[in-house]
Amino acid sequence: MIIVFVGPPGVGKGTQSKRLVSHFQLVHISTGEMLRKAIGEGTRVGVEARDYIDHGRLVPDDLIVELVGKRFETFPSEQGCLMDGFPRTITQARSLDGLLEKLGRRVDVVIELVADRDEIRRRLLDRARLEGRSDDSPETITARLEIFDRQTAPLIDFYRKCGSLRQVNGMGTPDEVFNRILDSIRS
Ligand code: AP5
Numbered sequence: 001m002i003i004v005f006v007g008p009p010g011v012g013k014g015t016q017s018k019r020l021v022s023h024f025q026l027v028h029i030s031t032g033e034m035l036r037k038a039i040g041e042g043t044r045v046g047v048e049a050r051d052y053i054d055h056g057r058l059v060p061d062d063l064i065v066e067l068v069g070k071r072f073e074t075f076p077s078e079q080g081c082l083m084d085g086f087p088r089t090i091t092q093a094r095s096l097d098g099l100l101e102k103l104g105r106r107v108d109v110v111i112e113l114v115a116d117r118d119e120i121r122r123r124l125l126d127r128a129r130l131e132g133r134s135d136d137s138p139e140t141i142t143a144r145l146e147i148f149d150r151q152t153a154p155l156i157d158f159y160r161k162c163g164s165l166r167q168v169n170g171m172g173t174p175d176e177v178f179n180r181i182l183d184s185i186r187s
Protein backbone atom coordinates (compact mmCIF):
# COMPACT_ATOMS: atom_id res chain seq x y z
CA MET A 1 0.00 0.00 0.00
CA ILE A 2 1.34 3.44 -0.97
CA ILE A 3 -0.26 6.27 1.04
CA VAL A 4 0.28 9.98 0.40
CA PHE A 5 -0.43 12.46 3.20
CA VAL A 6 -1.26 15.99 2.09
CA GLY A 7 -2.32 18.94 4.20
CA PRO A 8 -1.20 22.32 5.51
CA PRO A 9 1.69 22.75 7.94
CA GLY A 10 0.72 21.81 11.50
CA VAL A 11 -2.37 19.83 10.54
CA GLY A 12 -0.85 16.67 12.06
CA LYS A 13 0.77 14.81 9.15
CA GLY A 14 3.91 13.92 11.13
CA THR A 15 1.96 12.93 14.26
CA GLN A 16 -0.40 10.65 12.34
CA SER A 17 2.38 9.30 10.10
CA LYS A 18 4.18 7.84 13.13
CA ARG A 19 1.02 5.97 14.13
CA LEU A 20 0.23 4.72 10.64
CA VAL A 21 3.80 3.60 10.02
CA SER A 22 3.78 1.41 13.10
CA HIS A 23 0.19 0.20 12.57
CA PHE A 24 0.75 -0.95 8.96
CA GLN A 25 4.57 -1.47 9.09
CA LEU A 26 5.21 1.14 6.41
CA VAL A 27 8.37 2.88 5.25
CA HIS A 28 8.08 6.59 6.21
CA ILE A 29 9.25 9.12 3.65
CA SER A 30 9.08 12.68 5.01
CA THR A 31 10.85 15.18 2.78
CA GLY A 32 10.73 17.75 5.61
CA GLU A 33 12.63 15.39 7.93
CA MET A 34 15.05 14.41 5.15
CA LEU A 35 15.76 18.09 4.46
CA ARG A 36 16.26 18.93 8.15
CA LYS A 37 18.71 16.00 8.39
CA ALA A 38 20.55 17.24 5.27
CA ILE A 39 20.80 20.72 6.81
CA GLY A 40 22.12 19.23 10.07
CA GLU A 41 24.75 17.27 8.16
CA GLY A 42 25.67 20.23 5.96
CA THR A 43 25.25 18.31 2.68
CA ARG A 44 24.95 20.17 -0.64
CA VAL A 45 21.17 19.61 -0.69
CA GLY A 46 20.96 20.88 2.89
CA VAL A 47 22.96 24.02 2.11
CA GLU A 48 20.78 24.75 -0.94
CA ALA A 49 17.50 24.04 0.90
CA ARG A 50 18.12 25.96 4.11
CA ASP A 51 17.14 29.44 2.99
CA TYR A 52 13.88 28.23 1.40
CA ILE A 53 12.85 26.39 4.57
CA ASP A 54 13.71 29.27 6.88
CA HIS A 55 11.52 31.57 4.77
CA GLY A 56 8.66 29.06 4.58
CA ARG A 57 9.01 28.61 0.82
CA LEU A 58 8.98 25.35 -1.08
CA VAL A 59 12.38 23.88 -1.89
CA PRO A 60 12.72 23.69 -5.71
CA ASP A 61 11.24 20.58 -7.31
CA ASP A 62 14.55 19.41 -8.82
CA LEU A 63 16.22 19.22 -5.38
CA ILE A 64 13.25 17.34 -3.90
CA VAL A 65 13.07 14.92 -6.82
CA GLU A 66 16.83 14.28 -6.46
CA LEU A 67 16.44 13.60 -2.72
CA VAL A 68 13.47 11.25 -3.11
CA GLY A 69 14.99 9.55 -6.18
CA LYS A 70 18.04 8.61 -4.07
CA ARG A 71 15.79 7.29 -1.32
CA PHE A 72 13.97 5.12 -3.87
CA GLU A 73 17.24 3.47 -4.95
CA THR A 74 17.11 1.45 -1.75
CA PHE A 75 13.31 1.20 -1.59
CA PRO A 76 12.11 -2.36 -0.85
CA SER A 77 9.87 -2.94 -3.85
CA GLU A 78 7.19 -4.93 -1.99
CA GLN A 79 6.96 -2.79 1.11
CA GLY A 80 4.14 -0.38 1.92
CA CYS A 81 5.10 3.26 2.12
CA LEU A 82 3.79 6.49 3.59
CA MET A 83 4.69 9.79 1.91
CA ASP A 84 4.48 12.64 4.43
CA GLY A 85 4.67 16.14 2.93
CA PHE A 86 5.68 14.82 -0.49
CA PRO A 87 4.57 15.44 -3.18
CA ARG A 88 3.73 19.12 -2.71
CA THR A 89 3.43 20.16 -6.35
CA ILE A 90 1.98 18.53 -9.45
CA THR A 91 5.53 18.26 -10.86
CA GLN A 92 6.55 16.27 -7.78
CA ALA A 93 3.43 14.10 -8.08
CA ARG A 94 4.31 13.20 -11.66
CA SER A 95 7.89 12.37 -10.59
CA LEU A 96 6.54 10.12 -7.85
CA ASP A 97 4.29 8.35 -10.35
CA GLY A 98 7.38 7.76 -12.54
CA LEU A 99 9.43 6.36 -9.65
CA LEU A 100 6.60 4.03 -8.62
CA GLU A 101 5.91 2.93 -12.18
CA LYS A 102 9.46 1.60 -12.42
CA LEU A 103 8.58 -0.64 -9.46
CA GLY A 104 5.25 -1.63 -11.01
CA ARG A 105 3.37 0.27 -8.31
CA ARG A 106 1.18 3.33 -7.90
CA VAL A 107 -0.29 5.63 -5.25
CA ASP A 108 -3.22 3.78 -3.64
CA VAL A 109 -4.66 6.34 -1.23
CA VAL A 110 -4.20 10.09 -0.79
CA ILE A 111 -5.30 11.38 2.60
CA GLU A 112 -6.00 15.09 2.84
CA LEU A 113 -5.97 16.20 6.47
CA VAL A 114 -7.94 19.37 7.17
CA ALA A 115 -8.21 21.62 10.24
CA ASP A 116 -9.15 25.19 11.16
CA ARG A 117 -6.42 27.75 10.57
CA ASP A 118 -6.71 29.06 14.16
CA GLU A 119 -6.11 25.56 15.50
CA ILE A 120 -3.17 25.04 13.12
CA ARG A 121 -1.50 28.27 14.23
CA ARG A 122 -2.04 27.32 17.88
CA ARG A 123 -0.43 23.91 17.34
CA LEU A 124 2.59 25.36 15.55
CA LEU A 125 3.11 28.15 18.10
CA ASP A 126 2.93 25.55 20.89
CA ARG A 127 5.49 23.44 19.05
CA ALA A 128 7.73 26.50 18.63
CA ARG A 129 7.84 26.84 22.43
CA LEU A 130 8.58 23.12 22.90
CA GLU A 131 10.90 22.27 20.01
CA GLY A 132 12.14 25.53 18.48
CA ARG A 133 11.94 24.42 14.83
CA SER A 134 13.55 27.16 12.73
CA ASP A 135 10.41 27.66 10.59
CA ASP A 136 7.85 27.88 13.43
CA SER A 137 8.05 31.68 13.94
CA PRO A 138 4.71 33.52 13.51
CA GLU A 139 5.85 35.17 10.21
CA THR A 140 7.14 31.91 8.72
CA ILE A 141 3.98 30.04 9.76
CA THR A 142 1.95 32.64 7.83
CA ALA A 143 4.25 32.26 4.81
CA ARG A 144 4.00 28.43 4.92
CA LEU A 145 0.19 28.57 5.04
CA GLU A 146 0.09 31.00 2.08
CA ILE A 147 2.48 28.82 0.09
CA PHE A 148 0.32 25.80 0.84
CA ASP A 149 -2.79 27.56 -0.49
CA ARG A 150 -1.01 28.79 -3.60
CA GLN A 151 1.30 25.90 -4.55
CA THR A 152 0.04 22.72 -2.87
CA ALA A 153 -3.75 23.13 -2.96
CA PRO A 154 -3.79 22.52 -6.77
CA LEU A 155 -2.25 19.11 -6.06
CA ILE A 156 -5.37 18.20 -4.07
CA ASP A 157 -7.53 18.82 -7.16
CA PHE A 158 -5.09 16.72 -9.19
CA TYR A 159 -5.53 13.76 -6.82
CA ARG A 160 -9.29 14.33 -6.56
CA LYS A 161 -9.52 13.91 -10.34
CA CYS A 162 -7.47 10.68 -10.06
CA GLY A 163 -10.14 9.37 -7.65
CA SER A 164 -7.65 8.46 -4.91
CA LEU A 165 -8.41 11.35 -2.52
CA ARG A 166 -9.99 10.90 0.93
CA GLN A 167 -10.57 13.98 3.05
CA VAL A 168 -10.18 13.47 6.80
CA ASN A 169 -11.08 15.89 9.60
CA GLY A 170 -7.87 16.63 11.54
CA MET A 171 -9.60 18.39 14.47
CA GLY A 172 -9.88 16.69 17.87
CA THR A 173 -7.45 14.49 19.74
CA PRO A 174 -4.69 12.57 17.93
CA ASP A 175 -6.55 9.32 18.77
CA GLU A 176 -9.79 10.60 17.22
CA VAL A 177 -7.97 11.69 14.07
CA PHE A 178 -6.13 8.38 13.81
CA ASN A 179 -9.39 6.42 14.00
CA ARG A 180 -10.90 8.58 11.24
CA ILE A 181 -7.85 7.92 9.07
CA LEU A 182 -8.13 4.17 9.61
CA ASP A 183 -11.83 4.33 8.68
CA SER A 184 -11.02 6.29 5.52
CA ILE A 185 -8.39 3.74 4.45
CA ARG A 186 -10.80 0.84 5.03
CA SER A 187 -13.67 2.52 3.14
P1 AP5 B 1 7.54 19.74 6.61
O1 AP5 B 1 8.52 19.24 7.59
O2 AP5 B 1 6.84 18.79 5.75
O3 AP5 B 1 6.55 20.66 7.41
P2 AP5 B 1 5.07 21.16 7.17
O4 AP5 B 1 4.33 20.61 6.04
O5 AP5 B 1 5.19 22.64 7.25
O6 AP5 B 1 4.29 20.58 8.34
P3 AP5 B 1 4.71 20.32 9.81
O7 AP5 B 1 5.72 19.24 9.88
O8 AP5 B 1 5.04 21.64 10.46
O9 AP5 B 1 3.32 19.88 10.40
P4 AP5 B 1 2.61 18.45 10.37
O10 AP5 B 1 1.43 18.48 9.48
O11 AP5 B 1 3.61 17.36 10.19
O12 AP5 B 1 2.05 18.45 11.85
P5 AP5 B 1 2.63 17.77 13.17
O13 AP5 B 1 2.17 16.37 13.25
O14 AP5 B 1 4.09 18.04 13.30
O15 AP5 B 1 8.25 20.81 5.65
C1 AP5 B 1 9.07 21.84 6.20
C2 AP5 B 1 9.63 22.67 5.05
O16 AP5 B 1 10.50 21.84 4.25
C3 AP5 B 1 8.60 23.26 4.05
O17 AP5 B 1 8.08 24.49 4.48
C4 AP5 B 1 9.45 23.38 2.79
O18 AP5 B 1 10.27 24.51 2.87
C5 AP5 B 1 10.35 22.14 2.87
N1 AP5 B 1 9.76 20.97 2.19
C6 AP5 B 1 9.42 19.77 2.77
N2 AP5 B 1 8.93 18.92 1.85
C7 AP5 B 1 8.96 19.58 0.66
C8 AP5 B 1 8.56 19.22 -0.65
N3 AP5 B 1 8.03 18.02 -0.92
N4 AP5 B 1 8.71 20.16 -1.62
C9 AP5 B 1 9.26 21.39 -1.37
N5 AP5 B 1 9.65 21.78 -0.14
C10 AP5 B 1 9.50 20.87 0.88
O19 AP5 B 1 1.83 18.61 14.26
C11 AP5 B 1 2.13 19.96 14.55
C12 AP5 B 1 2.05 20.17 16.05
O20 AP5 B 1 0.72 19.95 16.49
C13 AP5 B 1 2.92 19.20 16.85
O21 AP5 B 1 3.48 19.86 17.96
C14 AP5 B 1 1.94 18.12 17.31
O22 AP5 B 1 2.32 17.51 18.51
C15 AP5 B 1 0.65 18.89 17.44
N6 AP5 B 1 -0.55 18.09 17.10
C16 AP5 B 1 -0.66 17.19 16.10
N7 AP5 B 1 -1.91 16.66 16.07
C17 AP5 B 1 -2.59 17.25 17.09
C18 AP5 B 1 -3.93 17.13 17.56
N8 AP5 B 1 -4.83 16.29 17.00
N9 AP5 B 1 -4.30 17.90 18.61
C19 AP5 B 1 -3.42 18.75 19.18
N10 AP5 B 1 -2.13 18.91 18.79
C20 AP5 B 1 -1.72 18.16 17.74
Ligand code: MG
Pocket residue numbers: 013014015032085
Ligand atom coordinates in the same frame (compact mmCIF):
# COMPACT_ATOMS: atom_id res chain seq x y z
MG1 MG C 1 5.63 17.25 9.58
